[in-house]
Amino acid sequence: MKRSVRFPVSATLLRRLALASIIANVAIVVTGGAVRLTASGLGCPTWPRCTDDSYTTTAEMGVHGVIEFGNRLLTFAVGIIALAVVLAVLAHRPRRRGTLPLAVGVLFGIPAQAVLGGITVLTDLNPWVVGLHFLASMAVIAAAYALWRRVQEPDGPVTPTVPAPLRTLAWITTAVSASVLVVGTWVTGSGPHAGDHGAARNGLDPAAISQVHADGVFLLIGLSVAMYFAFRAVGAARAARAAAVLIAVELGQGVIGFVQYFTNLPALLVGAHMLGSCLVLLATLGALRATRERLPAAPEAPAAPAAQRVGAAA
CATH class of the missing domain: 1.20.120 (Four Helix Bundle (Hemerythrin (Met), subunit A))
Incomplete structure (x- = not known):
């Protein structure tokens, strides 16, 4: 017997989560801009730690450290939303073709983008690396948008x-x-x-x-x-x-x-x-x-009754 999904996810919830993923990824672009515009790009002077001895900001680092570390924390929030989208895609029935690769792509794109952010710090904010970091965020947003649109479409x-x-x-x-x-x-x-x-x-x-x-x-x-x-x-x-x-x-x-x-x-x-x-x-x-x-998929033709199939064979 085929097992049913214990925690089904509605189409409405899936759409909302996909939209939340877009908004979250746009928001982290804006907050990342705030880091740069407040000259806080090296508020945490190393990566993945904030200092050589601490993963978090310290009082001595001042407001720039708080701004940079705060932006790093937002990456985890964006990742949690992306993970929720993946789980929702897995639980949704019927699952739309192509939604799972898009959802997984967004999820793995976030740590990849974070690594690029770390490289910008390790290279003392090399402008070419900073630009690549921004463009990586654009790619993740594009994937999140494609997923949001795909979950609203039929499978035809x-x-x-x-x-x-x-x-x-x-x-x-x-x-x-x-x-x-x-x-x-x-x-x-x-x-x-x-x-x-x-x-x-x-x-x-x-x-x-x-x-x-x-x-x-x-x-x-x-x-x-x-x-x-x-x-x-x-x-x-x-x-x-x-x-x-x-x-x-x-x-x-x-x-x-x-x-x-x-x-x-x-x-x-x-x-x-x-x-x-x-x-x-x-x-x-x-x-x-x-x-x-x-377009919606064409409905499958109903199977012929058994008596009709026997007659056709005769």
């Missing part, structure tokens, strides 16, 4: 909602969005917010690399506007709405970016810009995912 076949050329346009827009995030880390590595007063910079000219970043943003907005009108032209209302959300997020992020640049990068605006980067990523993935949908 994937069907495009727009013609193939427009799906290609959506993929190009996603690639440009990713490149803007990468170049954004170069801009950060050339700017004044090193995370510690003694940390090195990447040596790039801040004005020049900021212009490259701005050019990428203009291209991204142009592609997003093109997507919106193209989706509307083919009657893909859901995809057009997703593109409109992406444009709105990009414009808001662009305004923050320009204001922070011309006001000498105040820490509060830089932190808001980091949050905006996460939102741009999520909106981009939303627009890409709107170019397809997963």
